[in-house]
Amino acid sequence: MIEQYPVITLDSDAFEASRLIAEQRLAGLVVTDESGHPSFVLGSSQVVRFMLPTYVQDDPSLAGVIDERLADHAADNLSGTPVRNLLPHDSEELAVVDADATVLEVATTMGRTNRPLVAVVDGGEMGGVITASRLLELALAGAEG
Amino acid sequence: MIEQYPVITLDSDAFEASRLIAEQRLAGLVVTDESGHPSFVLGSSQVVRFMLPTYVQDDPSLAGVIDERLADHAADNLSGTPVRNLLPHDSEELAVVDADATVLEVATTMGRTNRPLVAVVDGGEMGGVITASRLLELALAGAEG
Numbered sequence: 001m002i003e004q005y006p007v008i009t010l011d012s013d014a015f016e017a018s019r020l021i022a023e024q025r026l027a028g029l030v031v032t033d034e035s036g037h038p039s040f041v042l043g044s045s046q047v048v049r050f051m052l053p054t055y056v057q058d059d060p061s062l063a064g065v066i067d068e069r070l071a072d073h074a075a076d077n078l079s080g081t082p083v084r085n086l087l088p089h090d091s092e093e094l095a096v097v098d099a100d101a102t103v104l105e106v107a108t109t110m111g112r113t114n115r116p117l118v119a120v121v122d123g124g125e126m127g128g129v130i131t132a133s134r135l136l137e138l139a140l141a142g143a144e145g
Numbered sequence: 146m147i148e149q150y151p152v153i154t155l156d157s158d159a160f161e162a163s164r165l166i167a168e169q170r171l172a173g174l175v176v177t178d179e180s181g182h183p184s185f186v187l188g189s190s191q192v193v194r195f196m197l198p199t200y201v202q203d204d205p206s207l208a209g210v211i212d213e214r215l216a217d218h219a220a221d222n223l224s225g226t227p228v229r230n231l232l233p234h235d236s237e238e239l240a241v242v243d244a245d246a247t248v249l250e251v252a253t254t255m256g257r258t259n260r261p262l263v264a265v266v267d268g269g270e271m272g273g274v275i276t277a278s279r280l281l282e283l284a285l286a287g288a289e290g
Contacts, residue, residue, distance in 0.1 A: 022282035044277035071287025132189035137167035142216025
Protein backbone atom coordinates (compact mmCIF):
# COMPACT_ATOMS: atom_id res chain seq x y z
CA MET A 1 0.00 0.00 0.00
CA ILE A 2 2.98 2.30 0.61
CA GLU A 3 4.25 4.40 -2.27
CA GLN A 4 7.62 6.06 -2.59
CA TYR A 5 7.16 9.80 -2.89
CA PRO A 6 9.43 12.82 -3.04
CA VAL A 7 10.26 14.17 0.42
CA ILE A 8 11.33 17.73 1.10
CA THR A 9 12.89 19.25 4.20
CA LEU A 10 12.15 22.39 6.16
CA ASP A 11 15.07 24.02 4.36
CA SER A 12 13.97 23.07 0.84
CA ASP A 13 13.32 25.89 -1.58
CA ALA A 14 9.58 26.62 -1.75
CA PHE A 15 9.74 27.14 -5.50
CA GLU A 16 11.24 23.69 -5.99
CA ALA A 17 8.69 22.14 -3.65
CA SER A 18 5.86 23.66 -5.66
CA ARG A 19 7.45 22.49 -8.88
CA LEU A 20 7.58 18.91 -7.58
CA ILE A 21 3.80 18.92 -7.11
CA ALA A 22 3.20 20.53 -10.49
CA GLU A 23 5.50 18.30 -12.52
CA GLN A 24 4.69 15.01 -10.86
CA ARG A 25 1.02 15.83 -10.23
CA LEU A 26 1.43 14.93 -6.57
CA ALA A 27 -1.39 14.94 -4.04
CA GLY A 28 0.91 16.74 -1.60
CA LEU A 29 4.29 16.61 0.08
CA VAL A 30 5.88 15.38 3.28
CA VAL A 31 8.22 17.87 4.96
CA THR A 32 10.85 16.29 7.20
CA ASP A 33 12.98 17.83 9.95
CA GLU A 34 16.73 17.48 10.46
CA SER A 35 16.37 13.95 11.78
CA GLY A 36 14.33 12.80 8.81
CA HIS A 37 11.08 12.60 10.75
CA PRO A 38 7.93 14.12 9.20
CA SER A 39 7.21 17.63 10.51
CA PHE A 40 4.36 18.53 8.19
CA VAL A 41 2.20 16.71 5.70
CA LEU A 42 0.89 19.23 3.19
CA GLY A 43 -1.92 18.74 0.72
CA SER A 44 -1.49 20.40 -2.67
CA SER A 45 -4.02 23.10 -1.77
CA GLN A 46 -1.81 24.16 1.13
CA VAL A 47 1.11 24.54 -1.24
CA VAL A 48 -1.08 26.71 -3.47
CA ARG A 49 -1.47 28.94 -0.40
CA PHE A 50 2.30 29.47 -0.38
CA MET A 51 1.87 31.55 -3.51
CA LEU A 52 -0.80 33.89 -2.26
CA PRO A 53 0.27 37.44 -1.49
CA THR A 54 -0.07 38.30 2.20
CA TYR A 55 -2.77 40.89 1.60
CA VAL A 56 -4.95 38.26 -0.09
CA GLN A 57 -4.42 35.79 2.75
CA ASP A 58 -5.51 38.52 5.15
CA ASP A 59 -8.48 39.61 3.05
CA PRO A 60 -9.50 37.13 0.32
CA SER A 61 -11.99 39.59 -1.19
CA LEU A 62 -9.01 41.55 -2.50
CA ALA A 63 -8.22 38.71 -4.93
CA GLY A 64 -11.05 39.89 -7.15
CA VAL A 65 -10.26 43.59 -7.17
CA ILE A 66 -6.50 43.65 -7.42
CA ASP A 67 -5.15 42.94 -10.85
CA GLU A 68 -1.94 41.18 -10.14
CA ARG A 69 -0.44 38.14 -11.72
CA LEU A 70 -0.08 35.18 -9.39
CA ALA A 71 3.01 34.18 -11.33
CA ASP A 72 4.79 37.38 -10.29
CA HIS A 73 4.13 36.58 -6.67
CA ALA A 74 5.17 32.98 -7.09
CA ALA A 75 8.52 34.13 -8.40
CA ASP A 76 8.99 36.78 -5.71
CA ASN A 77 7.70 34.82 -2.73
CA LEU A 78 8.82 31.28 -3.39
CA SER A 79 12.18 31.36 -5.02
CA GLY A 80 14.96 31.31 -2.44
CA THR A 81 12.48 31.00 0.43
CA PRO A 82 12.80 27.93 2.65
CA VAL A 83 9.60 25.95 3.09
CA ARG A 84 9.77 26.46 6.87
CA ASN A 85 8.95 30.16 6.41
CA LEU A 86 5.65 29.39 4.68
CA LEU A 87 4.25 26.61 6.83
CA PRO A 88 0.99 27.03 8.70
CA HIS A 89 1.43 28.28 12.26
CA ASP A 90 -1.37 26.31 13.83
CA SER A 91 -0.19 22.94 15.11
CA GLU A 92 -2.58 20.43 13.62
CA GLU A 93 -2.54 16.71 14.07
CA LEU A 94 0.18 15.24 11.89
CA ALA A 95 -1.00 12.94 9.09
CA VAL A 96 1.45 10.21 10.07
CA VAL A 97 0.90 6.50 10.71
CA ASP A 98 3.14 3.68 11.86
CA ALA A 99 4.19 1.07 9.34
CA ASP A 100 2.06 -1.52 11.13
CA ALA A 101 -1.14 0.56 11.02
CA THR A 102 -4.24 -1.19 9.69
CA VAL A 103 -6.07 0.10 6.63
CA LEU A 104 -8.81 1.30 8.96
CA GLU A 105 -6.32 3.30 11.03
CA VAL A 106 -4.81 4.86 7.91
CA ALA A 107 -8.26 5.84 6.63
CA THR A 108 -9.18 7.31 10.02
CA THR A 109 -6.02 9.42 10.16
CA MET A 110 -6.57 10.58 6.60
CA GLY A 111 -10.18 11.50 7.22
CA ARG A 112 -9.46 13.26 10.50
CA THR A 113 -6.52 15.30 9.23
CA ASN A 114 -8.25 15.94 5.90
CA ARG A 115 -5.06 15.26 3.95
CA PRO A 116 -4.90 13.50 0.57
CA LEU A 117 -1.87 11.56 1.80
CA VAL A 118 -0.37 10.28 5.04
CA ALA A 119 3.29 9.69 5.80
CA VAL A 120 4.30 6.23 6.96
CA VAL A 121 6.99 6.06 9.64
CA ASP A 122 8.93 2.88 10.26
CA GLY A 123 11.17 2.95 13.33
CA GLY A 124 11.31 6.75 13.27
CA GLU A 125 12.27 6.85 9.59
CA MET A 126 10.13 7.93 6.65
CA GLY A 127 8.93 4.78 4.95
CA GLY A 128 6.88 6.40 2.19
CA VAL A 129 3.34 7.70 1.84
CA ILE A 130 -0.15 6.35 1.33
CA THR A 131 -2.39 8.42 -0.92
CA ALA A 132 -6.16 8.63 -0.65
CA SER A 133 -6.69 7.25 -4.15
CA ARG A 134 -4.46 4.25 -3.43
CA LEU A 135 -6.24 3.60 -0.14
CA LEU A 136 -9.61 3.71 -1.89
CA GLU A 137 -8.30 1.35 -4.55
CA LEU A 138 -7.23 -1.19 -1.92
CA ALA A 139 -10.40 -0.93 0.12
CA LEU A 140 -12.64 -1.30 -2.92
CA ALA A 141 -10.65 -4.20 -4.31
CA GLY A 142 -11.17 -5.96 -0.97
CA ALA A 143 -14.85 -5.08 -0.98
CA GLU A 144 -15.37 -6.72 -4.35
CA GLY A 145 -13.35 -9.81 -3.55
CA MET B 146 -6.31 25.79 -17.26
CA ILE B 147 -9.66 23.98 -17.07
CA GLU B 148 -9.65 20.21 -17.15
CA GLN B 149 -12.54 17.92 -17.93
CA TYR B 150 -13.22 15.70 -14.97
CA PRO B 151 -15.83 13.11 -14.05
CA VAL B 152 -18.85 14.66 -12.36
CA ILE B 153 -21.20 12.80 -10.07
CA THR B 154 -24.64 13.74 -8.80
CA LEU B 155 -26.22 13.66 -5.36
CA ASP B 156 -27.92 10.41 -6.40
CA SER B 157 -24.77 8.68 -7.65
CA ASP B 158 -23.79 5.45 -5.96
CA ALA B 159 -21.12 6.10 -3.33
CA PHE B 160 -19.26 2.93 -4.26
CA GLU B 161 -19.00 4.04 -7.88
CA ALA B 162 -17.92 7.53 -6.82
CA SER B 163 -15.11 6.06 -4.73
CA ARG B 164 -14.11 3.81 -7.59
CA LEU B 165 -13.80 6.80 -9.92
CA ILE B 166 -11.21 8.36 -7.60
CA ALA B 167 -9.35 5.09 -7.16
CA GLU B 168 -9.22 4.11 -10.82
CA GLN B 169 -8.48 7.51 -12.27
CA ARG B 170 -6.34 8.70 -9.36
CA LEU B 171 -8.45 11.83 -9.06
CA ALA B 172 -7.78 14.64 -6.60
CA GLY B 173 -11.47 14.69 -5.76
CA LEU B 174 -14.94 14.94 -7.23
CA VAL B 175 -17.58 17.54 -8.00
CA VAL B 176 -21.10 16.61 -6.92
CA THR B 177 -23.87 18.35 -8.86
CA ASP B 178 -27.53 18.86 -8.00
CA GLU B 179 -30.57 18.22 -10.24
CA SER B 180 -29.90 21.38 -12.24
CA GLY B 181 -26.28 20.45 -12.93
CA HIS B 182 -24.88 23.08 -10.58
CA PRO B 183 -22.10 22.06 -8.16
CA SER B 184 -23.44 21.26 -4.68
CA PHE B 185 -20.25 19.92 -3.16
CA VAL B 186 -16.60 19.78 -4.11
CA LEU B 187 -14.99 16.87 -2.30
CA GLY B 188 -11.31 16.19 -1.87
CA SER B 189 -10.24 12.55 -2.00
CA SER B 190 -9.71 12.50 1.78
CA GLN B 191 -13.38 13.35 2.26
CA VAL B 192 -14.36 10.40 0.09
CA VAL B 193 -12.12 8.19 2.24
CA ARG B 194 -14.30 9.34 5.15
CA PHE B 195 -17.33 7.82 3.40
CA MET B 196 -15.88 4.42 4.18
CA LEU B 197 -15.34 4.88 7.88
CA PRO B 198 -17.72 3.08 10.19
CA THR B 199 -19.86 5.47 12.25
CA TYR B 200 -18.31 4.40 15.55
CA VAL B 201 -14.85 5.36 14.25
CA GLN B 202 -16.08 8.73 13.03
CA ASP B 203 -17.51 9.31 16.50
CA ASP B 204 -14.42 8.06 18.32
CA PRO B 205 -11.29 7.77 16.14
CA SER B 206 -9.34 6.02 18.92
CA LEU B 207 -11.47 2.95 18.25
CA ALA B 208 -9.77 2.49 14.86
CA GLY B 209 -6.75 1.04 16.64
CA VAL B 210 -8.53 -1.34 18.93
CA ILE B 211 -11.25 -2.77 16.75
CA ASP B 212 -10.05 -5.37 14.33
CA GLU B 213 -12.32 -4.86 11.39
CA ARG B 214 -11.57 -4.80 7.73
CA LEU B 215 -12.22 -1.47 6.07
CA ALA B 216 -13.12 -3.36 2.92
CA ASP B 217 -16.09 -4.98 4.64
CA HIS B 218 -17.41 -1.59 5.61
CA ALA B 219 -16.79 -0.17 2.18
CA ALA B 220 -18.94 -2.91 0.68
CA ASP B 221 -21.68 -2.57 3.29
CA ASN B 222 -21.79 1.21 3.56
CA LEU B 223 -21.11 2.43 0.06
CA SER B 224 -22.76 0.05 -2.35
CA GLY B 225 -26.30 1.14 -3.11
CA THR B 226 -25.96 4.28 -0.97
CA PRO B 227 -26.49 7.62 -2.72
CA VAL B 228 -23.70 10.11 -2.25
CA ARG B 229 -26.14 12.62 -0.70
CA ASN B 230 -26.46 10.40 2.39
CA LEU B 231 -22.72 10.60 3.11
CA LEU B 232 -21.98 14.27 2.53
CA PRO B 233 -20.72 16.49 5.34
CA HIS B 234 -23.49 18.31 7.20
CA ASP B 235 -21.65 21.54 7.81
CA SER B 236 -22.17 24.05 5.03
CA GLU B 237 -18.71 25.15 4.03
CA GLU B 238 -17.82 27.63 1.35
CA LEU B 239 -18.14 25.94 -2.03
CA ALA B 240 -14.91 25.54 -4.00
CA VAL B 241 -16.44 27.05 -7.13
CA VAL B 242 -15.21 29.84 -9.38
CA ASP B 243 -16.64 31.61 -12.41
CA ALA B 244 -15.17 30.88 -15.80
CA ASP B 245 -13.74 34.42 -15.93
CA ALA B 246 -11.91 34.15 -12.56
CA THR B 247 -8.26 35.17 -12.56
CA VAL B 248 -5.55 32.70 -11.56
CA LEU B 249 -5.19 34.67 -8.31
CA GLU B 250 -8.90 34.26 -7.55
CA VAL B 251 -8.76 30.53 -8.28
CA ALA B 252 -5.74 30.12 -5.99
CA THR B 253 -7.45 32.12 -3.24
CA THR B 254 -10.60 29.99 -3.41
CA MET B 255 -8.53 26.82 -3.42
CA GLY B 256 -6.46 27.93 -0.45
CA ARG B 257 -9.44 29.14 1.55
CA THR B 258 -11.60 26.07 0.98
CA ASN B 259 -8.60 23.75 1.33
CA ARG B 260 -9.68 21.65 -1.64
CA PRO B 261 -7.30 20.06 -4.16
CA LEU B 262 -9.66 21.14 -6.93
CA VAL B 263 -12.23 23.83 -7.68
CA ALA B 264 -15.24 23.55 -9.97
CA VAL B 265 -15.54 26.10 -12.76
CA VAL B 266 -19.05 27.32 -13.53
CA ASP B 267 -19.84 28.98 -16.82
CA GLY B 268 -23.30 30.53 -17.05
CA GLY B 269 -24.61 28.28 -14.30
CA GLU B 270 -23.27 25.13 -15.97
CA MET B 271 -20.32 22.99 -14.92
CA GLY B 272 -17.43 23.91 -17.18
CA GLY B 273 -14.81 21.57 -15.68
CA VAL B 274 -12.37 21.70 -12.79
CA ILE B 275 -9.00 23.22 -11.99
CA THR B 276 -6.70 21.06 -9.90
CA ALA B 277 -4.07 22.36 -7.50
CA SER B 278 -1.22 20.70 -9.40
CA ARG B 279 -2.36 22.23 -12.68
CA LEU B 280 -2.68 25.65 -11.07
CA LEU B 281 0.82 25.37 -9.64
CA GLU B 282 2.12 24.30 -13.03
CA LEU B 283 0.65 27.40 -14.68
CA ALA B 284 1.78 29.80 -12.00
CA LEU B 285 5.32 28.46 -11.99
CA ALA B 286 5.56 28.45 -15.78
CA GLY B 287 4.63 32.12 -15.68
CA ALA B 288 7.12 32.81 -12.91
CA GLU B 289 9.94 31.39 -14.97
CA GLY B 290 8.94 33.11 -18.20
